[in-house]
Amino acid sequence: MGCEQWTDKLDAYVDGELDPAESRVVGEHMRTCQPCASDALERVQMKRAVQIAGKRYTASAEFRHRIAMSLAAKSSASEPRRRFSFWQILAAPALALLIISLATNFYMGRENARRRRVYSELADLHVAALASATPVDVISSDRHTVKPWFQGKIPFSFNLPELQGSQFTLLGGRVTYFAQTPGAHLIYQLRKHEISVFIFQDRAFESRGEEAADLPGGLAHALSFNVENWSQNGLRYFVVGDVSADDIQALSKLLRDAG
Amino acid sequence: MEVPERPLLAATFEELAMPLFDQLYNFARWLTQDTAEAEDLVQETYTKALRGFSSFQAGTNFRAWMYRILRNSFLSSRTGLKTMVAIDGGADENLLPAESTTPESILIARADRGMVQQALTALPVPFREILLLCEVEEMSYQEIAETLAIPIGTVMSRLFRARKALRDLLRKQSGGGRDGV
Numbered sequence: 001m002g003c004e005q006w007t008d009k010l011d012a013y014v015d016g017e018l019d020p021a022e023s024r025v026v027g028e029h030m031r032t033c034q035p036c037a038s039d040a041l042e043r044v045q046m047k048r049a050v051q052i053a054g055k056r057y058t059a060s061a062e063f064r065h066r067i068a069m070s071l072a073a074k075s076s077a078s079e080p081r082r083r084f085s086f087w088q089i090l091a092a093p094a095l096a097l098l099i100i101s102l103a104t105n106f107y108m109g110r111e112n113a114r115r116r117r118v119y120s121e122l123a124d125l126h127v128a129a130l131a132s133a134t135p136v137d138v139i140s141s142d143r144h145t146v147k148p149w150f151q152g153k154i155p156f157s158f159n160l161p162e163l164q165g166s167q168f169t170l171l172g173g174r175v176t177y178f179a180q181t182p183g184a185h186l187i188y189q190l191r192k193h194e195i196s197v198f199i200f201q202d203r204a205f206e207s208r209g210e211e212a213a214d215l216p217g218g219l220a221h222a223l224s225f226n227v228e229n230w231s232q233n234g235l236r237y238f239v240v241g242d243v244s245a246d247d248i249q250a251l252s253k254l255l256r257d258a259g
Numbered sequence: 260m261e262v263p264e265r266p267l268l269a270a271t272f273e274e275l276a277m278p279l280f281d282q283l284y285n286f287a288r289w290l291t292q293d294t295a296e297a298e299d300l301v302q303e304t305y306t307k308a309l310r311g312f313s314s315f316q317a318g319t320n321f322r323a324w325m326y327r328i329l330r331n332s333f334l335s336s337r338t339g340l341k342t343m344v345a346i347d348g349g350a351d352e353n354l355l356p357a358e359s360t361t362p363e364s365i366l367i368a369r370a371d372r373g374m375v376q377q378a379l380t381a382l383p384v385p386f387r388e389i390l391l392l393c394e395v396e397e398m399s400y401q402e403i404a405e406t407l408a409i410p411i412g413t414v415m416s417r418l419f420r421a422r423k424a425l426r427d428l429l430r431k432q433s434g435g436g437r438d439g440v
Contacts, residue, residue: 011419015393017400046422047394053375054395057288063298064280067305071273 006036014043119220119227119240125176126196126225126240129185135194136172136187146173146186154182158199158235161258167191168251188251195241195251202236219245228252232259272312275321276305282396283329289391290333290342290384300336304329323398323405330388330406342384378428386421393418 006029012018013026030037129135138149143160151157153175163170169189176185176198183200217230226248228239237259239252283304288297308315308328315324333339379387392398392406403414 011422012400012415015400015418043422046426049372049375050379050390050394050425051397053372053379054289054391055285056376057285057297059281059284059298059301063284063301067280067302068277070302071277071305071309 003033003036006030006033007039010036010040010043014040014047119225121178122196122198122227122238122240123225125178125185125198126194129174129176129187129196130194135174137174139172141170141172143170146170149173150175150184154184156199156201156235158184159258160186161254163254166250166254168195168254190241190243190247190251193241193243193247195239195243195248197251197255198238198240200236200238202231202234219249230256232256235259272309276308276325279322279325283325285395286326286388286391287329287333289379289387290330291336291338292380293338296336296338300329300333303332307332320402320405322396323402326392326396326406327408374429374432375425378425378432381428382421382424385417386424389414389417390421390425 006026009018009022009026013023016023018026030040138146140146140149141163143162147158147160150173160170167190171187171189171194173184173186176183178198178200181200183198186197186199188195188197219226219228225240225242226245228237228248230237230252237252237255239248239255241248241251280301284297284301287300287304288294291297291300304325308325311328315321379390382390389403389407392403398406400411400414400418403418404411407414409417
């Protein structure tokens with residue numbers, strides 16, 4: 001045929017991988033060469049046939065949902081699911097374990113649900129404050145200005161950390177209410193992120209039998225925010241923000257050391 | 260309680276990764292030839308990708324990155340270890356010679372969807388996957404090279420051999436009597 005030099009290029013041509021100049025040259029050759037033209041056409045047809053045949057499998061709605069959920073939860077619990085066989089579950093020791101774990105899960109579930117309610121309310125306060133036209137009522141990066149401002153507004157006092165040498169900046173504070181209890185809401189900035197620090201009296205929760213009274217301390221993840229909470233000198237601290245867990249913990253440590 | 264380090268990145272990951280779900284599943288199903296295995300593979304891919312997302316270089320090809328994770332996971336799976344055979348170099352001899360005189364266009368016209376699917380299934384995995392990446396995913400040679408971690412030259416030669424192998428299989432199916440369909 002004497003067209004080998006062209007045939008070699010036909011795959012790249014139909015795959016759209018030739019540069020424009022080369023592609024034009026091949027195109028022009030095909031206008032005058034019937035065998036090459038039909039060869040190229042066949043390759044296109046074959047591509048098309050594979051494309052149609054290749055779109056073959058669709059995932060079940062259930063599986064899609066599972067993946068979407070595990071991504072939405074963003075939890076590291078998105079480990080590959082273990083498939084338990086029927087017999088494994090039937091096995092007596094496994095069954096005993098299952099009952100224990102169900103009971104534990106039930107308890108943990110209630111704990112978590114309670115924790116989640118508290119956290120989602122705090123997350124709401126955090127978001128609402130940031131969305132407001134006046135996120136803070138006392139605007140100052142000076143802790144010696146912000147702290148006295150709260151005097152007479154809330155029934156307790158607290159210490160704020162020196163931020164010199166840290167990445168955090170104090171933006172200011174406002175009085176907030178959680179379960180009808182007044183508390184301090186401080187807003188810190190880290191890079192472009194705002195972090196809320198809530199301080200309430202432990203006593204206030206207890207006397208009202210509120211949910212946060214015996215809330216387990218520690219770091220948690222709620223509604224795409226990281227939350228750290230602890231109790232110190234009769235005060236309950238919550239640090240809420242969309243920064244990494246490490247950053248939340250760094251700020252928590254500064255507050256703890258100051259308090 | 261374990262906490263993901265970067266909730267913000269994770270949100271972005273979801274936005275990037277979820278639109279690829281259908282394609283990734285289709286590809287996984289073609290590789291594994293089994294529904295449960297395909298689901299495990301896709302799940303593993305998303306888990307690994309989410310975990311490694313911080314190491315993903317912004318500006319590089321996210322799709323190729325996801326497919327590479329899926330494929331590497333497949334290769335280390337039991338089925339993957341069994342099915343993946345060396346293809347580059349020397350494999351040509353095993354292919355049928357193109358002796359039939361059936362013109363390609365008639366061959367393709369005769370080949371319905373089921374026949375092409377059967378032929379694709381019969382192809383060795385390296386041929387099957389490169390055809391899927393090129394024709395179904397419409398990846399460029401560059402993307403295929405990134406996904407399979409091979410040079411572009413290898414992409415072209417393997418693609419050439421894969422297409423030839425597919426044509427030969429179809430020819431055998433249509434010419435060599437009713438073996439199948």
